[in-house]
Structures are given as structure tokens and as C-alpha cells.
Amino acid sequence: MSRETKIPVTIITGFLGAGKTTFINYLLKQNQELQFALVENEFGDVPIDTRLIKGVDASQMFELKQGCICCTITDEYELVLKELAERFPNVEHLLIETTGIADPAPVIQPFFADKMLREIYRYNGTVCLVDALNFTNHPEEEISIKQLNVADLILLNKTDGVDRINVDEIMKKLHRLAPLSVIQAACFGNAGPLNLDNIQQRILNEYTLLTYANSHNTIQTKTLTFKQAINKADFVYWLEYTLDIYKNKIYRCKGYLCFENEPFEYILQGVGGRFQLEEGELLLNAAESQVVFIGKLDNLPLEFEP
Structure with a gap:
């Protein structure tokens, strides 16, 4: 299956509570002229976040129920992506929200490794939300570093609750951790003027996205x-x-x-x-x-x- 115009795909990642769903609502509000679809992956049995999304038709919201997709990439994920394109030929942009404990690399990789997905979709980049309020007391630093490592755009969210000096210090550390990323402050997921078609900063392929198996058994x-x-x-x-x-x-x-x-x-x-x-x-x-x-x-x- 191929399309005359490939569907751009933007990955939204960030640790638990960083503001991913709030940012998605901001994107939807700022781009009301676009026809969005959303793939939602929550860690847990109850789909809370899908109830909070405003601006995507319920029929075009896909929930993945087999656990965190970064460590349980199965046929379900790729089948959902193919089914979405078949059922909704008018979709103009796909958003994928990972769980807060996901390594985004395995979520991105199928868009480079799967021939059919390459014909349907165009990888548009990854946005990583960072919680300014809890940055210095992070419980799972390894997960956050993996999320930052693939991010094209990093949004330091909740800066309204942190003083200017601490915001500057966090910004400096983020620049050291992710020197290839664009980094900017945000408040309540509001990223200011954002060109959704100009997010990708990194050149990726299926090999640059190879990663170790993930396990969240302690969570x-x-x-x-x-x-x-x-x-x-x-x-x-x-x-x-x-x-x-x-x-x-x-x-x-x-x-x-x-x-x-x-x-x-x-x-x-x-x-x-x-x-x-x-x-x-x-x-x-x-x-x-x-x-x-x-x-x-x-x-x-x-x-x-x-």
C-alpha cells in the first residue's frame, strides 16, 4: 500500500506527568485546519488520557492495550498503523503519544525498518516534554535520558512554577544531555508558535535506533x-x-x-x-x-x- 502524499508522524514522549496530553491538546487547538489521528499508549489498565484529548474524532483515536509499546512492540502496533491509513485516507497528520516510561527508539524504528510503513508514513520528528518542577528529583533518570536522546524538540514544561535561575540551570543541563535538540520553555504545554512541519533535527535510520530491550518490571x-x-x-x-x-x-x-x-x-x-x-x-x-x-x-x- 502506498499513498501519493505520505502521512507525517510526530512522536510525543516524556516522563510520567511531564504534560504530554496537555501539549497534544495545545497542538490540536493550534492546528485546527489539519485532520489528525492519534495513537495512544497508556501504562495501566484504564485509558485516562484518551478522555482528556480534545480535537480528535473518537473513531480516529487508537489505544494500544498490550502494555508499554517500547518493550512490547508486537504486530498490534504495526497493524494499527496500517489499519489507520486504510480506514482514514483523509488523515493529514499522525500523533503517537508514548507512555511516560517508554524508550521512544523502538516506537520510531518501524517507520524506517518496515517497507510498507515507509510507503505510507514520513517520520516528522520527536517532541519530548520535561517536567521543570521535578527535574532535579527524577526517579528514573535512565528512562529520561533515552527520551532526550532521540528528541528533536525538547519542551521544558511547567516553567511557571520554577524561578528563572533554576530554569536557566535546567536548560544548560538539557543542552549538555541533548546537544542536537532544539530546547525551549513551555507552560501548560503551550509551546508558543510551533511549525509542526519543521520539527525533525536529526538524521535517523533503522540502525541509529537500535536499542537494548526494555523492562519496566519494577514499575x-x-x-x-x-x-x-x-x-x-x-x-x-x-x-x-x-x-x-x-x-x-x-x-x-x-x-x-x-x-x-x-x-x-x-x-x-x-x-x-x-x-x-x-x-x-x-x-x-x-x-x-x-x-x-x-x-x-x-x-x-x-x-x-x-
Whole structure:
């Protein structure tokens, strides 16, 4: 299968909680004239991030369910890419969001190694989000370095929460770690004027992307599900206490919550011991809540009793 015009593919990577989904929403808003498709890969059983994407038709969002694609690259990944092009011939740009613990190299490699994918797609580059708030206290530095190593554009996100001197210091370290990348500051995923067609800085091929097998056996997920509305004050108190006590073990928490006497769903985003709750959509269905924790969770008492 080949196309007259190849579909550009942009990879969005970055560690857990760096702001990848927020940045994707920014891209979609800034490029409303383009027909996007999205391949979403989440670490965990519950697809939280797909609920947060605004601007891509639900039928053109593909979820990969067989684990983190960097270490479980299977036929599913390449079949999804081929099926996407067949089902949606009008797609003008493909975004792939990796999990926060992914090495992006194996995600990129099929676009160079697979003959059919080379005929359909054009690799457009990789954007890596970096969390300025948690940069100096990073729990998995090796993963982050792998993400930086293939990035064409690095966005130092959440700079509004860090003073200018520390931002400059982080920028200097990023330039040392990734001298071939363009690096710029961002806030709430807002990268300013960004030419989506001019991201790639590196010359890659299937051999430059060879990497060692990845294993995330020490990183687990735990999902809490509540079938009825819960008390907001009780949950917030429990979560504040839990994230403070175990902030070095819980890398990320996210979810959607339905509280008693609240007409709206709330979106939970947490990283590095901090979290925020934002008002979401009006509740139209049964009040179900789900929260996902990611990190080194062995023997942690992650149970909330409504």
C-alpha cells in the first residue's frame, strides 16, 4: 500500500506527568485546519488520557492495550498503523503519544525498518516534554535520558512554577544531555508558535535506533474503582497524606472522580507528591470514579474506603 502524499508522524514522549496530553491538546487547538489521528499508549489498565484529548474524532483515536509499546512492540502496533491509513485516507497528520516510561527508539524504528510503513508514513520528528518542577528529583533518570536522546524538540514544561535561575540551570543541563535538540520553555504545554512541519533535527535510520530491550518490571500500576459518588473532603485528605508519605514511590497518579453533591466530573492529575483536581464534563451517566497510580508500589497501602 502506498499513498501519493505520505502521512507525517510526530512522536510525543516524556516522563510520567511531564504534560504530554496537555501539549497534544495545545497542538490540536493550534492546528485546527489539519485532520489528525492519534495513537495512544497508556501504562495501566484504564485509558485516562484518551478522555482528556480534545480535537480528535473518537473513531480516529487508537489505544494500544498490550502494555508499554517500547518493550512490547508486537504486530498490534504495526497493524494499527496500517489499519489507520486504510480506514482514514483523509488523515493529514499522525500523533503517537508514548507512555511516560517508554524508550521512544523502538516506537520510531518501524517507520524506517518496515517497507510498507515507509510507503505510507514520513517520520516528522520527536517532541519530548520535561517536567521543570521535578527535574532535579527524577526517579528514573535512565528512562529520561533515552527520551532526550532521540528528541528533536525538547519542551521544558511547567516553567511557571520554577524561578528563572533554576530554569536557566535546567536548560544548560538539557543542552549538555541533548546537544542536537532544539530546547525551549513551555507552560501548560503551550509551546508558543510551533511549525509542526519543521520539527525533525536529526538524521535517523533503522540502525541509529537500535536499542537494548526494555523492562519496566519494577514499575507497577494500581487502579482504584468506585461505583458510586465519593466524599470529596475525605478523598482529598487521604490523597494528600498518601502522596506526601510515598512521594518517592508514587511517580504518577491520574483519574476521573465523581464526588457527592457535585454535578461535574473531576479530572485528577498528580506527580512528584503534588496533585490537582480540575472540573471536567457535566455528569450524564452513572457516577463512577477511577484512579490510577504508577510507580514502585509494592506493599503500599493504596486503599481508600469511601
